Amino acid sequence: xxxxxCLLILIACEPFGPGGDPIEPPGGGQGRLYVxxxxxxxxxxxxxxxxxxxxxxxxxNTGTGLLKIAGLDRPLGDSESFSTNALPLMELEPNxxxxxxxxxxxxGSGPTSATLLPxxxxxxxxxxxxxxxxxxxxxxxxxxxSEAIGCSAQQLLELTNxxxxxxxxxxxxVSGSPAFSVDADTPLSLSPGESAAAILVFAPTSGNLHESVxxxxxxxxxxxxxxxxxxxxxxxxxRVKQTxxxxxxxxxxxxxxxxxxxxxxxxxxSSVQVxxxxxADLNGLEWQVALSNMSSACTxxxxxxxxxxxxxxxxxxxxxxxxxxxxxGGAMVFNKAISLLERxxxxxxxEGFLQTDSFLQIGFISDQVESSTGTVGENIAAMENRLExxxxxxxxxxxxxxxxGCQNTPRLLSxxxxxxxxxxxxxxxxxxxxxxxxxxxxxxxxxxxxxxxxAEIPVLxxxxxxxxxxxxxxWQYISTSNQLIVNGLIENLSEGDDIFVEYLAAQDCE
Numbered sequence: 001x002x003x004x005x006c007l008l009i010l011i012a013c014e015p016f017g018p019g020g021d022p023i024e025p026p027g028g029g030q031g032r033l034y035v036x037x038x039x040x041x042x043x044x045x046x047x048x049x050x051x052x053x054x055x056x057x058x059x060x061n062t063g064t065g066l067l068k069i070a071g072l073d074r075p076l077g078d079s080e081s082f083s084t085n086a087l088p089l090m091e092l093e094p095n096x097x098x099x100x101x102x103x104x105x106x107x108g109s110g111p112t113s114a115t116l117l118p119x120x121x122x123x124x125x126x127x128x129x130x131x132x133x134x135x136x137x138x139x140x141x142x143x144x145x146s147e148a149i150g151c152s153a154q155q156l157l158e159l160t161n162x163x164x165x166x167x168x169x170x171x172x173x174v175s176g177s178p179a180f181s182v183d184a185d186t187p188l189s190l191s192p193g194e195s196a197a198a199i200l201v202f203a204p205t206s207g208n209l210h211e212s213v214x215x216x217x218x219x220x221x222x223x224x225x226x227x228x229x230x231x232x233x234x235x236x237x238x239r240v241k242q243t244x245x246x247x248x249x250x251x252x253x254x255x256x257x258x259x260x261x262x263x264x265x266x267x268x269x270s271s272v273q274v275x276x277x278x279x280a281d282l283n284g285l286e287w288q289v290a291l292s293n294m295s296s297a298c299t300x301x302x303x304x305x306x307x308x309x310x311x312x313x314x315x316x317x318x319x320x321x322x323x324x325x326x327x328x329g330g331a332m333v334f335n336k337a338i339s340l341l342e343r344x345x346x347x348x349x350x351e352g353f354l355q356t357d358s359f360l361q362i363g364f365i366s367d368q369v370e371s372s373t374g375t376v377g378e379n380i381a382a383m384e385n386r387l388e389x390x391x392x393x394x395x396x397x398x399x400x401x402x403x404x405g406c407q408n409t410p411r412l413l414s415x416x417x418x419x420x421x422x423x424x425x426x427x428x429x430x431x432x433x434x435x436x437x438x439x440x441x442x443x444x445x446x447x448x449x450x451x452x453x454x455a456e457i458p459v460l461x462x463x464x465x466x467x468x469x470x471x472x473x474x475w476q477y478i479s480t481s482n483q484l485i486v487n488g489l490i491e492n493l494s495e496g497d498d499i500f501v502e503y504l505a506a507q508d509c510e
Contacts, residue, residue: 029094031067034060035122042104042128047221048165052105053128059100059118061092069118072100075126077114081106082126084116106130108222109163133192134163135220137228142214144202144232150459151509152203153232159198159216161190169218172198176212179204180230204234205461238505240456246467246488246497250446251286251358254438257336258322259366260293261329267367267406268431270323275316277432281439282308284495285446289315290353291322292340294330298349305353323431333364333412334372334379341386354386359445360393361438367400367426370411380419394421394441398434401425448489450499454482458503466500467493 036058045053061067072086084102092098106112109132116124138158147153161167172184184198204210214228258264279287290305292298299305301322306315330336344350354360362383364370372379380395387393397416400406406427416423422441424434458477465472465486474490477483486499493499 029064031061031065031092031094032063033067033069033119033121034062035118035124036060038123039125040102040127042126044129044131044164045104045106046165047106047108047130047132048219052103054101054103056099056101057124058097059090059092060097061094064094066094067092067096071118071120072116075102075114075116077126078112079114081112081128081130082114102126104128106132108132108220109134109165131164132221133161133165133167133190133219135167135169135216135218135223135226136160136162137216137226140228142200142228142230144230146233146235147202147204148237148507148509149204149207149234149462149504150237150506152201154202155200157198157200158195159184159188159190160195161192163220164192166191167218167220169216171215171217173215174212174230175215176230177210179206179210179232179234180212180214182214200230202230202232204232207234207236209233236504237459237507238456240454240458240503240505242452242455242501244450244452244499244501246450246486246493246499247284247495248446248448248450248488249284249286250442251355252282252288252361252442252445253353253355253358254287254289254361254363254442255337255340255353256289256291256363256365257333257340258291258293259329259331259333259364259368260295260325260327261368262326264329264365264367264426265323265326267426268323268365270320270431272313272316272320274432274435275319276312278435278439279312279316281436282442285442287442288353288355289319290340290350291319292336293322293325293327294333294336295327298340298343304350329366329368331366331368331371332373333366333370334374334376334383334415337362337364338379338382338386341383344386354388354391356388357390358388359442360387360391361396361421361442362393363396363398363434363438364412364415365398365426365434366409366412367406369407369409370415372411376411376414376418380415392445393419395419396421396434396438396441397423398429398431399423399426401427403427449485449487452484452486452499452501454484454501454503456503456505457482459506460503463501463503466502467491467497472499 040055042053069090073088075082086100109130111129114126144153167190169186169188171186172182174180174182181201212230216226286308288305288307290299301318344354395415397412399409399412402408413423422437465475472491474487476485
């Protein structure tokens with residue numbers, strides 16, 4: 001009886017101690033998991049050409065009861081690159097087999113791995129390597145120092161394909177402040193391991209914090225759009241304000257050929273006042289006047305010519321005196337003009353009278369039929385051949401038209417018309433009208449642009465020009481002389497108008 005009691009005690013105590021077979025689950029048996037592999041290697045997969053690869057394996061219930069399997073649907077590790085067709089919870093009867101498929105879909109370049117842990121009892125290692133282009137940018141952290149407006153700074157970026165397939169960079173652009181810009185030759189193709197350069201520029205046009213984003217678009221599947229943050233400070237230098245007056249000028253020369261016979265001078269009422277008014281009409285021009293009659297060898301005044309630097313009263317008196325010298329005169333006024341133009345060479349009596357970039361007016365005063373050798377066109381061509389570079393000329397005739405007792409002078413009228421000049425009737429108009437026609441044309445031909453000398457070298461992006469409370473847009477900057485040219489004709493400026501110029505002085509950017 002004691003033995004039996006002891007045995008019963010041992011049996012009752014055994015569940016609390018080691019030894020013995022486990023208790024059979026309900027149903028009469030226990031499932032047991034068998035996996036056909038512990039490693040799936042997908043090798044290299046091209047992201048662009050293949051996209052994905054798949055491998056299969058089997059799981060079996062080698063036990064005697066129902067087997068429940070969890071964990072085959074969720075790879076641990078790079079779960080985005082690996083996926084399976086397993087259910088979250090699978091049930092297998094004894095001896096049942098299930099084929100499962102694992103798909104490897106690489107997201108980009110390089111090796112990747114994951115693990116399947118069915119029921120936490122065994123491990124299936126997953127590995128594969130993606131083949132794709134990959135954009136590497138060096139440096140990725142871009143830092144710019146503060147820059148003065150008008151200065152700029154650059155950073156060199158190295159763009160490298162660190163992947164296994166050709167990289168195409170479609171575009172490079174800056175979004176945000178226009179103070180940043182990028183110079184990259186896109187679209188750009190790079191083979192594996194190949195590099196190219198891009199230049200990032202910071203050139204502020206205003207004084208504040210400038211923020212932008214540098215964007216690269218490529219066929220890198222992992223990062224098709226790469227963005228780098230940019231920020232830097234621009235600051236202002238010295239602000240300069242200048243005021244100018246609009247006083248346009250021009251260079252004009254007048255060569256008068258006077259047929260000084262009495263019938264001509266009898267139709268002209270010259271006076272000092274007439275010439276004083278004429279010179280006043282030329283105010284603002286750099287003018288010069290030479291006068292010759294048909295009898296003089298070169299000119300009929302003491303000086304070869306008079307100009308805007310002379311006392312206007314002396315010039316008016318000299319011109320009036322020249323119109324009082326009556327002589328026999330002559331009708332070959334074209335030949336006279338050509339011979340005078342030929343005497344403008346160095347060392348001759350009219351040396352320097354012809355000027356580059358100027359307007360030449362040739363005035364013929366005669367009541368006789370013009371009788372020079374050659375046609376009107378040939379004589380005009382001979383005069384033009386003597387001109388300097390960028391010098392224009394026109395003929396102004398003060399002669400008869402066959403009315404009021406004056407002889408008709410059709411060759412002079414034709415010469416005025418053919419040269420785009422003008423004709424005044426000697427026997428019905430006065431000298432004042434004739435000279436007024438000449439001065440008005442000279443004013444029309446003057447250079448309407450003015451040259452403004454700037455005190456400092458400007459930052460052009462900050463330069464503003466204002467007149468009559470309107471912004472002027474037609475200015476030109478000449479860097480070699482640090483001058484501004486403003487065209488008053490385009491901007492409808494009048495003599496004496498104020499021109500206000502404001503800008504930031506350029507800084508030493510070194």
